[in-house]
Amino acid sequence: MSNEQAIGVFDSGIGGMTVVRALLQDLPHENIVYFGDTARVPYGPKSPQVVREYALQDTEILLQHNVKMIVVACNTVSAVALDVVQKRAKIPVIGVILPGAEAAVQISRKKRIGVIGTVGTIASNAYTTAIHHIDASVKVFGQPCPLFVPLAEEGWIDHKATELIAKEYLFPLTLEKIDTLVLGCTHYPLLLSTIAKAIPSGVTMIDSGKATAAVVKQLLEKEGLKNDSTLKPNLQFFVSDLPHKFAEVGERFLGTKLGRVQRVTVNG
């Protein structure tokens, strides 16, 4: 294992790029290989069985690039398939659920935490389990928001219709008097300002991607795997469909050109 090897990151599509942005902020010299399964996005409404099959195929693609660790930048996969990725990869694997749960427990004073995510993530109860593992006295309130992913993908970031949908989704959580809200889907940071309008101003939002980047940094330092280079990192992007669209939208996510995005075929 060499420190110059890349961090592998995968997601069902473009959402994981919010995690890449956070990684580049915390670890500006790490090489990164990203795979987005844009041919089969979204994973959120799919069954755990299918998500586990796809997660294994995504893992294979990153392993082909000889990565030193894997970041599962997809809440749905982190919720229902982290074990299959860990078992296959035999290198360090970090999902986004545990870091998000830890950050939320640290911040919440009232011990009332809301979690929003895809149908798959919320149905899995993965955040509730993770939070209770840290502090069993915390009350956790989950709310699936299935339209947020297509709204973010289509760029309806700051629109009256999106506001109405956000208000309807988040209203039950406001009734529960939460003081902390976990954005349990990597797409949701894109809708930050619209989500903020739908919740009371005192509620703190937790971006799981940012929390995950901090944990990745700790792990690399602890394992002696941090890249000591001071050069500009090598970023490589692979998708299973529509590389041009990914390059265009990804540029908005990162605020920088992505270079060539390559299409790879997944098994299916």
Place this chain on the structure above:
Amino acid sequence: MSNEQAIGVFDSGIGGMTVVRALLQDLPHENIVYFGDTARVPYGPKSPQVVREYALQDTEILLQHNVKMIVVACNTVSAVALDVVQKRAKIPVIGVILPGAEAAVQISRKKRIGVIGTVGTIASNAYTTAIHHIDASVKVFGQPCPLFVPLAEEGWIDHKATELIAKEYLFPLTLEKIDTLVLGCTHYPLLLSTIAKAIPSGVTMIDSGKATAAVVKQLLEKEGLKNDSTLKPNLQFFVSDLPHKFAEVGERFLGTKLGRVQRVTVNG
């Protein structure tokens, strides 16, 4: 070939059930085998290359059930992959584009036709090409409505947010003074009342699924393939993921119980 053999119908997911409903109305004694690729839905935002791969795999599943003809109940596949299905199937294949185009040309007086559909369907220009093949003097105005599929799938059928989104999508078509609007996606009939509110009252809406059922009936009669049985037909439903959700939503589509919905694995 026997008349008792089923009509095969496939779609990217649940949307094709509006075509099944129309088929059952026009041809109440035909056996039907339906496949919905719910593991990989939606097809609309995917590249033609990927849609063609998936269409071929969907075709294989229907052929295993020894169907007498295939109805491609998905506008995106009909727009970009009908040729690959026809080439592989070697039995009659009918897509939804040509029947919808024919119905629209017959009805439009002002020869100004709007077409709404997925990004893939509209980008393909398949409706424009089909309409111009019938009457080159017709003006055709296409408009992609990518959020309509998730809104329909999630049941936001009659909601203020859906109205706002519909108005924004359809406004450019109202400026073009269309008198006919083709619902170029099998999901859209579910949003009929909301779409109707977003267009002037004089505009006639064409449901491609209904137009397709009429063409299927003609074809079966012409080829001597119509099922002469007067028994209740045998309906079989297969999906690539979430059979229970399909059974539940499908019941709403058909207004009748679906019986057992079986999960099959597609190549991938």
